Amino acid sequence: MTTVQPAPQYREELKVEKMKxxxxxTVRMLLFFLYTILMVKKANAAPVTDYSNYTTEEFEGVxxxxxxxxxxSQDEEKIFVESRGQxxxxxxxxxxxxYFDDNMETNVTYxxxxxxxxxxxxxxxxxxxxxxxxxRDLHILTVGKYTYTSDQRFTSIHVDNSDxxxxxxxxxxxxxxxxxxxxxxxxxxxxxxIQLNIIVVxxxxxxxxxxxxxxxxxxxxxxxxxxxxxxxFLFWYHNGRVLDEGxxxxxxxxxxxxxxSSTVSRLYIAKARETDSxxxxxxPSYSEPANITLQVLNGEKPAxxxxxxNSAGFVAVHPxxxxxxLSFAFLM
Numbered sequence: 490m491t492t493v494q495p496a497p498q499y500r501e502e503l504k505v506e507k508m509k510x511x512x513x514x515t516v517r518m519l520l521f522f523l524y525t526i527l528m529v530k531k532a533n534a535a536p537v538t539d540y541s542n543y544t545t546e547e548f549e550g551v552x553x554x555x556x557x558x559x560x561x562s563q564d565e566e567k568i569f570v571e572s573r574g575q576x577x578x579x580x581x582x583x584x585x586x587x588y589f590d591d592n593m594e595t596n597v598t599y600x601x602x603x604x605x606x607x608x609x610x611x612x613x614x615x616x617x618x619x620x621x622x623x624x625r626d627l628h629i630l631t632v633g634k635y636t637y638t639s640d641q642r643f644t645s646i647h648v649d650n651s652d653x654x655x656x657x658x659x660x661x662x663x664x665x666x667x668x669x670x671x672x673x674x675x676x677x678x679x680x681x682x683i684q685l686n687i688i689v690v691x692x693x694x695x696x697x698x699x700x701x702x703x704x705x706x707x708x709x710x711x712x713x714x715x716x717x718x719x720x721x722f723l724f725w726y727h728n729g730r731v732l733d734e735g736x737x738x739x740x741x742x743x744x745x746x747x748x749x750s751s752t753v754s755r756l757y758i759a760k761a762r763e764t765d766s767x768x769x770x771x772x773p774s775y776s777e778p779a780n781i782t783l784q785v786l787n788g789e790k791p792a793x794x795x796x797x798x799n800s801a802g803f804v805a806v807h808p809x810x811x812x813x814x815l816s817f818a819f820l821m
Contacts, residue, residue, distance in 0.1 A: 563741060583606075587612065587614050587615065587617055588613065589612075590611070593608060593609065594608065596683070596717060597685055598775070599685070599686070599688070599775075600661075600690055602660055602662075604659050605665070605687075606658075606661070607658075607685060609655040609656070609681055611652055617674050618673070619647075619672070619673060620634065620671075621654075621672075622801070623669055623670075624669065625675045630643045631644070633645065642658055642660055643658055644657040644659070652654050665687050666685060666686060668683065669683050670682050691776075692714045692778070694711065694713075694783060696709070697779070701786060702760060703761075703785075704762050704785050706760070707757070708758040709756070709757055710781060712771035712773075713753055714752040715751055716775060717750060719748065719750055721775075722774050722775075723771060723772065723774070725771050726770045726772060727767055752773060756769065761783075764782050
């Protein structure tokens, strides 16, 4: 088989055409390489956002979640959305450090044996851990949601996706008085101190526990409260219902209260009626109520009235006193 060779005059033209094609391919490769470099640089300059764990994804004019931001420049507007506690690489990590809520209480007071709650609110906690420490002996009470002490009265309360970490102390004792620290596990250490005050309040009604009174006689009930922090309020109740201003006026009841570290409140009924009978209690702040039972009677007094005190209607005389007087008269 014979191969046909191109004529000599066409060989040179074919060679030139191949060189042109080769140069064009080389230029295309160079342009593609330069384009690739530019795209990589642009991708590195722009923030890369992972949308897999967003708490809120709202775009095109709809407000973002609390952790979202919008940046504007002369050429474009960019929206950065971040999940809680995960800062964008473009921003300084210092701006995303945890911080305490400025509105937290630093001094709380509870009555002895009641349940105390110490609240600690931390923003931007991220993956950090919260611990409660008793300052007096540096004893770690809780770490995260776990109790770290053998005293099971202490519990850490936290609701997922909230900023609040609460130390609960059940059946409080006087020894629970002191400073407690809410700490965040980071360097340098972050801590917030809360003073817990446990107070012992005593209240009683001096005429109690039972008072018998004759119908039409005046009634005086005196409530004494010993409160080291001072009584804030005091209410009188009759059979479980608070005596408001309207009822006191309707029934002719007057209340006089002197507040202080030793509070005294007096309930006065000018003329007692049978409907005034029942259970009376004075309820001061930070204290259990003090109670007394009032019995308003018509006619003769029962023998049980001898146990009443300070009755304006009757004077109770003990039988031994009568016997002593009779014996003295007989000897005379």
